[in-house]
Amino acid sequence: MSATSKTGQSELAVRLPRASVFGFLVAAVLFMASAVLQHLASIQRWVVLRGQRPGNELTVEDHQLDYSFPADPWEPIGTAAQLFGAATLLQAAGILAMAVGVLAVPRAAPNKVGIIAEPVLGVLVAAAFAVLGAHALVSGITGAPSDLQHSRVLAPLMVWCGFGGLAALAWLWSGMSRAASLACVFLLGSNMFGAAIANFTVAAMIAGYVSHDTTPWLESVAAGTSAAAALAMVFAAGTVARRYRRAG
Numbered sequence: 185m186s187a188t189s190k191t192g193q194s195e196l197a198v199r200l201p202r203a204s205v206f207g208f209l210v211a212a213v214l215f216m217a218s219a220v221l222q223h224l225a226s227i228q229r230w231v232v233l234r235g236q237r238p239g240n241e242l243t244v245e246d247h248q249l250d251y252s253f254p255a256d257p258w259e260p261i262g263t264a265a266q267l268f269g270a271a272t273l274l275q276a277a278g279i280l281a282m283a284v285g286v287l288a289v290p291r292a293a294p295n296k297v298g299i300i301a302e303p304v305l306g307v308l309v310a311a312a313f314a315v316l317g318a319h320a321l322v323s324g325i326t327g328a329p330s331d332l333q334h335s336r337v338l339a340p341l342m343v344w345c346g347f348g349g350l351a352a353l354a355w356l357w358s359g360m361s362r363a364a365s366l367a368c369v370f371l372l373g374s375n376m377f378g379a380a381i382a383n384f385t386v387a388a389m390i391a392g393y394v395s396h397d398t399t400p401w402l403e404s405v406a407a408g409t410s411a412a413a414a415l416a417m418v419f420a421a422g423t424v425a426r427r428y429r430r431a432g
Contacts, residue, residue: 201288215410219414228263374410
């Protein structure tokens, strides 16, 4: 082997862990920022609006106030939809950064199928979050649900891509980065299916009951899963950095 090829492999061995750590840390920042925006949106509903409607809490729980996927009939709450839309777009960017981090993790025996499937799934999942985020953001800005609410194919496809894609990535990445795999599991809480489950479990435990429509603080529970994904990304970055130092 020539000295040039040895030098090239050495440089690659340095660049890959650095790219992985950088990708994971960027994802951590984006997921945490998303969590903050989601919680701020939740406060507008469960603190600000509830305070404006004392003694009539059931109207605050009405599905007409849900801003995660605005659909007629819909009543905007301040800038909650804009905050949620921006938060979901940040999640989409975070998923791409996380994918970069995982793909840059040095692998002893690369799986050819995984090398192709992982980037594709990462883009599909990010697209699913981006479409839902854009719908909420545009709806909030205009004060009316965007045309996406009427799509019989696009909206369900994006929801299923988000759920199934995250589940698939969690399985594919379990061998490269357990923390990234766990982050995918946490992010399922931001998907509509995950939110539906949280509505009858975690949110119900916090509120002490299951609402007739939307259980109080459901959106903050989803924000908590994004924050958990951010912490998983910090752990993932630390794990790669420790491996790199030992290898060096």
